[in-house]
Amino acid sequence: MTGRAVVIGAGSAGLASAAELGRLGFAVTVLEAGEHVGHRWRNRYRSLRLNTLRALSALPGLPIPRHHGNWLSGGTFADYLRSYAEHHDLDVLISTPATAVTRDAGTAWLVDTAEQQLRADVVVVATGNAAVPVLPSWAAGFTGEILHSADYREPEPFAGKDVLVVGSGNSATEIATDLIGHARDIRLSVRTSPLLVPTSTLGVSTHRMSVLGAGLPDAVWNAAGLSTHWSLYRDLARLGLGQPEVGSHTRFRETGMAPVAERGFARAVRRHQIQVVTATETATGNEVRLSDGTVLRPDAVVLAIGYRPSFPALLGDLDVLTDNGTPVRWGGPIPGAPGLFVVGAPSLQGDIREHGREAKRVGRAAAVITSAHHAHGTTR
Structure with a gap:
């Protein structure tokens, strides 16, 4: 056995890291605030579908059965996480x-819950980059x-x-x-026009293309996305x-906003089933x-204007986060905090796929x- 590890969060990022640490011989405890493994996936809207392919959304060590099709529902993915x-x-x-993550006087990490304090060589925080609902001031x-x-x-x-949907x-x-x-009536209040992308082109999924072309410069992807939107959805301009x-890619890096996977939304706007209106300012x-x-x-x-990271609640006093609440480094060693990791990075090649890659790192x-601790005779 290599050591003890505590993973906070039983979503895709936390479970992938827990499985990898267990494979390496760590004694791993996973803490989940919700009532189920994959709690957030099980508690989303019924019609939710993953925007990433089944084949590219499996975590290391367990494929997702083919009979689920290419695009899993949120509930099906929650079942997969439990499995x-x-x-x-x-x-x-x-x-x-x-409730708290702190460092003891030596090299160990301490993780508090309401019932106990866990001592660990390694702590992985996987509580979510998009975890806390954002509410507008109005x-x-x-x-x-x-x-x-x-x-x-x-x-x-x-x-x-x-109904007015904002976002x-x-x-x-x-x-x-x-x-x-x-x-009876559906309006969508939009401040920034979304970049729409089809889920597939000529039988090839957009997700698979994004993975295959991951090494291309941002400028290439920017041009391709804008061109695709113009070719397929430019008529929506007259509808708001x-x-x-x-x-x-530039939008994602600057704002965290990913393209919108188009699954019937454009047709609904064209048919006037959804009316696009301008941004909501006051109420x-x-x-x-x-x-x-x-x-x-x-x-x-x-x-539906998004979420913010939940990391500051646990890590805000450790000087390991940026001003916007994200870690100074995703899925790897954090300077000044050996043994502490934050996982759950967003990725245009698919968040879930990235979570598996983070786990390996x-x-x-x-x-x-x-x-290194054992070589130096460090005790805990």
Whole structure:
């Protein structure tokens, strides 16, 4: 046995790292705040589909069965994560959130929960880059029904209602499309026009192409994405969705916004099933005012403007995060904090695929660190 490891978070990033550390001989404990392995995947909207191919979304050591098709539902992927934990015989403590991560006087890490303190050579934090719902400042002023996309499950409760969806990313466009046939009126409030991409071109998935072309310069991908949007979706400009000005890779690096996988949203806008409106600026009572001065009175508002990282809650005092709450280094040794790793990096080649790659890097680095401790006779 090489040492002890604590992994915080039982999503794809945490489980992949836990399995790799276990393979290397670490005694691994996984802490999961939710009620299930893959809790967030199991508690998303019913129509959610992965935007990454099944074949490129499996974690190391366990393929996803082919009978699930190319595009898994969120619930199916949650089932896969549970199977993954069982397959690797991972020790997962459910409903056990970590409350603090600190360093002792020596080289060990201490992880606190409400019930106990765990001592470890290696700590992997996998609580999520997109974990805490972001709420706009005006949300508190709206007195009607309002919820974040994190709390949206299915369209039936919105039957016959006038619904305003705020946002322009994958969740926003998917939820707006999901409401068709249920809500009376559906509006999508957009501040920044999304870059739409088809899920496949000439039978080849966009995800597979992004992996095969990962080494190409950003400028090539930027030009390709803008050209594709112009070729397939430029008619949406007259319906409120202007041509994006920034390419996919530059936008992702600057803002974290990924392209939108188009699965019927464009057709719905063309058919006037979804009306695109300008950005929401203020809300008072049951009224919402848009940037062009339009006043709407929706029955319900769904906020789909994203999430922020959860890392500061655990690591904010350790000087290992950037100003925006992300780690100074993803999936590798962090300067000044040997044995601490943060995983769950977003990637245009697929977040889940990247989580498996991170796990391998964590394993290699953890083995080196622990071997060095043992060579120097460090005790814990």
